[in-house]
Amino acid sequence: MAYNKVCFFTDVVSGYGGAQRLIIRRCKYLNSLGVRTYVVVRRHFPNYVLEKEFSNIPVLYEPIFDKPFSLINRKTKEEVLTRLSLFIKGLDEQCLIESQSLQEAVWAEYVAARYGSKHIFYSIDGFERFSRYIYYPYKWFFIQKYHNREVYGITKKSVAIALDKKNVETDLVLEIPFDPGEIDEIMEPQISLHKDGYISIITITRLDKQYLVPFINDVIRYCDNNQKKIYLIVCGGATDARIKEKLDHLYSGEHCSGNLIIEFVGAIKMGKNLFDPSIYFFGMGTAILNSASFGCASVVITPQAHTLYYSLFGRDTLEFGCCDKSQSYPLSTILDGLIESPHLRSWIQDGYDTVSKLYSLEAFHNKYLSLLESSKDNVFFKFKKYLICSVLFDFLVRIFRIIRSQIKAIL
Numbered sequence: 001m002a003y004n005k006v007c008f009f010t011d012v013v014s015g016y017g018g019a020q021r022l023i024i025r026r027c028k029y030l031n032s033l034g035v036r037t038y039v040v041v042r043r044h045f046p047n048y049v050l051e052k053e054f055s056n057i058p059v060l061y062e063p064i065f066d067k068p069f070s071l072i073n074r075k076t077k078e079e080v081l082t083r084l085s086l087f088i089k090g091l092d093e094q095c096l097i098e099s100q101s102l103q104e105a106v107w108a109e110y111v112a113a114r115y116g117s118k119h120i121f122y123s124i125d126g127f128e129r130f131s132r133y134i135y136y137p138y139k140w141f142f143i144q145k146y147h148n149r150e151v152y153g154i155t156k157k158s159v160a161i162a163l164d165k166k167n168v169e170t171d172l173v174l175e176i177p178f179d180p181g182e183i184d185e186i187m188e189p190q191i192s193l194h195k196d197g198y199i200s201i202i203t204i205t206r207l208d209k210q211y212l213v214p215f216i217n218d219v220i221r222y223c224d225n226n227q228k229k230i231y232l233i234v235c236g237g238a239t240d241a242r243i244k245e246k247l248d249h250l251y252s253g254e255h256c257s258g259n260l261i262i263e264f265v266g267a268i269k270m271g272k273n274l275f276d277p278s279i280y281f282f283g284m285g286t287a288i289l290n291s292a293s294f295g296c297a298s299v300v301i302t303p304q305a306h307t308l309y310y311s312l313f314g315r316d317t318l319e320f321g322c323c324d325k326s327q328s329y330p331l332s333t334i335l336d337g338l339i340e341s342p343h344l345r346s347w348i349q350d351g352y353d354t355v356s357k358l359y360s361l362e363a364f365h366n367k368y369l370s371l372l373e374s375s376k377d378n379v380f381f382k383f384k385k386y387l388i389c390s391v392l393f394d395f396l397v398r399i400f401r402i403i404r405s406q407i408k409a410i411l
């Protein structure tokens with residue numbers, strides 16, 4: 001690799017999800033190649049689930065990155081640059097900076113421009129839209145990064161969604177890599193995966209994910225319309241405990257005259273015994289890669305225009321998010337097809353083969369290097385040109401949020 005240091009600018013490492021696992025496996029792989037790695041985060045949660053896994057990875061907490069860039073004065077920005085240069089121990093053109101969300105990307109570009117470092121924006125959220133920033137001056141920053149071939153997505157469609165473009169360069173895609181060796185043998189805590197006479201469906205997600213409630217409602221409708229018995233296990237937590245309490249109150253227990261049982265088991269640490277080949281796994285993101293690599297029937301959930309569509313990984317799609325509608329089906333079509341098909345084991349094997357070939361760390365790294373070679377060098381965004389407009393925009397947004405919070409308080 002041309003760079004001897006890589007610094008990841010990401011949201012948080014104290015959570016437990018695909019983004020945190022991605023950072024860990026990438027740092028370990030790069031370290032094995034002799035590349036030093038660093039992580040800069042803007043948020044930190046008290047429940048540091050993966051603290052042991054991050055113990056050998058230098059992490060810097062910079063809460064200032066959670067604030068609008070244009071509202072930070074020059075002195076404070078200089079102090080941030082000083083802290084970063086001391087933390088990374090040689091912040092220069094030999095350092096590659098990778099940001100992973102919109103908020104950190106602007107800060108990462110500012111740092112890269114000051115020190116002559118390469119900055120790549122790798123959008124690991126398949127549904128982040130730059131178009132939401134239509135009046136935001138830094139929209140042009142993202143467009144420029146795209147034309148510089150410095151914006152990568154997790155799927156072709158995710159890049160199109162982010163840029164609000166129908167046609168994008170297909171090679172600006174980096175499939176998230178997976179390492180089955182990072183999964184422990186036994187899950188913690190242990191949970192029951194089966195109930196006598198019921199078909200087990202499991203999903204692992206943050207409870208505040210927007211697709212979760214529509215998915216639960218789809219399962220309820222499915223059980224209302226046929227006699228199949230479903231045991232739905234929802235694994236995951238939320239930073240706000242009230243979310244789980246509300247979901248428990250609304251959905252836990254029996255539904256559909258006993259044909260459906262829903263259980264929220266809370267946050268768990270995945271183990272290989274969680275992925276029992278007899279269960280059906282529904283989800284999105286790297287959780288799909290986890291389940292497919294251990295022989296589960298893995299169904300990708302794709303939200304589209306207030307409706308969920310479902311695709312069997314390995315048969316309908318080779319992607320774990322943002323599937324095309326032509327590759328997706330209603331829940332009833334997917335479930336009936338899986339439960340009744342004699343070809344299920346063959347489809348599961350196709351999913352396993354896909355993970356092994358397409359989503360290996362080595363394949364990811366080689367493609368990353370190839371994309372770096374094709375990108376433009378030392379073309380940085382000129383922030384000063386848009387600074388006045390940005391300050392005004394951020395000021396108006398802040399006023400709007402204050403007014404909205406006051407209205408909510410009154411209501």
